[in-house]
Amino acid sequence: MTAQQADSSAAHDAPPALQEHFEATIARDQRIEPRDWMPEGYRKTLIRQVAQHAHSEIIGMQPEGEWITRAPSLRRKAILFAKVQDEAGHGLYLYSAAETLGADRADLTERLIEGRQKYSSIFNYPTLSFADVGVIGWFVDGAAICNQVPLCRSSYGPYARAMVRICKEESFHQRQGYELLMTMMRGTDAQREMVQDAVNRWWWPSLMMFGPPDDASPNSRQSMAWKIKRHSNDELRQRFVDMTVPQAEKLGVTLPDPDLTWNEERGHHDFGTPDWDELMRVIKGDGPCNSQRIQRRRTAHEEGAWVREAAVAHAAKQAARAEKGTAA
């Protein structure tokens, strides 16, 4: 069932006054809160989006996390360690936001490791050198900010509030990534080559982070009508390109797109078409690192099961002992 179908069936059953109140709240640009009535389709769409976002934060720890133990200076090690920790924190907020909609973190984690829920396709690409850490900060966090800043005004309150804090941290990460690249570009020839190579590999996958083109994005229209989403995929992609081109010039790297030019008439950059077939392959599970990413998450989850079970058992014993103490 699509989100739209879900909505129309739920709307059909809902008391008209509740439906009208919901529509009016959205129309006035006010927030929907967990206690408010909402159409089932709205709830399901949000759970799907917030869970995917949470999964992306958690899977997104892996490509960069692999470099914490190898970071080439203690300062870079601290920066990267703290960044990956922030991503775990973002995942936690977002799973909590999903739980306000009636979802359960353990269930969402099961869905992730069974491949029933997605995460951002970008994290299925490998990190081949330390320059990738900087380029991920610059491109991937930059693209995430373009995607997420409008979500600070999302109609669902807990999601919007989580996004405010997350966006602030992402913007800090983006500046740190860019600063690493600036430092590397001032360094040795080998470092400059590493940066250009990383830019070449991450540019197109970063453009794909905004999702398929608008005319091929079935869920976008309803999400925009509900003000869960505020801008179309293509609008956000354009914004990212326009923002990144002058940064690339300042850095002294070439973006790997021969069609990239300033279009005076549009007031925007024209750019080439990403390989949408590649995006579809990666989304469907055939990216370079899909199975490795899910396997790592599955292993951590399964190997941690006895620890979580022990914590639950201990809490139950504590409660029983406290009750016994009170009764005695």
Added chain:
Amino acid sequence: MSDDHVYMSLAEGHDDGDARWAFGTGFEDPLHGISTAVPDAVDRGELAATCLELADDALVTAQRLAEWTTRAPELEEEVALANIGLDFLGQARLLYARCGQVDGSQRGEDAYAYFRDADDFRSVRLAELPNGDFAFSMARLLVFAAWRLAHFEQLATHADPVLAAIAAKGVKEMTYHRQYAAEWVVRLGDGTDKSHRRMQAGLDQVTAHLGELFAAHDARTAVLAVLRQVTEAAGLTLPDVPPTPVGHGREGDHTAHLAPLLAELQSVARAHPEATW
């Protein structure tokens, strides 16, 4: 409020420093602005040796904690273990920087971390052992934090004001590390049969190294008091402390685990010795 406005405000430069971010992400010289003077009463050689030993312990511990990243049993533990790892990394940086000021070499922190080999490291063997399971890691953290905390409490009144200040900062951090580890040892010891077995095994492996710790710094009374309290609450058996150390990491006599740990830590830095990061 337009999105562009929000974006611009996020992307513009911030002058508020990095105070709200993790310690150590915002500076290049950990002791920038701090007097490099050493009081006359302090033996520079001894001070440098102490700083180096404690820095090596902290760096190796931070590296092992970093290995838990994306492998922890729960997201809350991802966050907590990273916090603790960042604290130790911060301690290592401050201590290396002080060492470079007092040993006459004027080396920076990265020279110590990236350009010394395993037999030059003075870290204790306990720190370099592989992470094992979560029970072993928590037993090690409990013992290590309790031992190091006792040492730092003493160093907080050291005649060198810089080491004293580093130690005072570390005392606050390690009081939390000890608490975090103790809570997990109790949960796992008391939890299920399986967790109890694993926790006891982890504790047995870790206590076998107490001899080395006490030879390096005799905090026997403080550490054993903590261990007795925690094992009693957890329903675990505290093994006897072996009379002789299993080895002396402080003399550069390490297990086979340190060299590969350092090879990974140093790989990028050594591949690009002329580079700046």
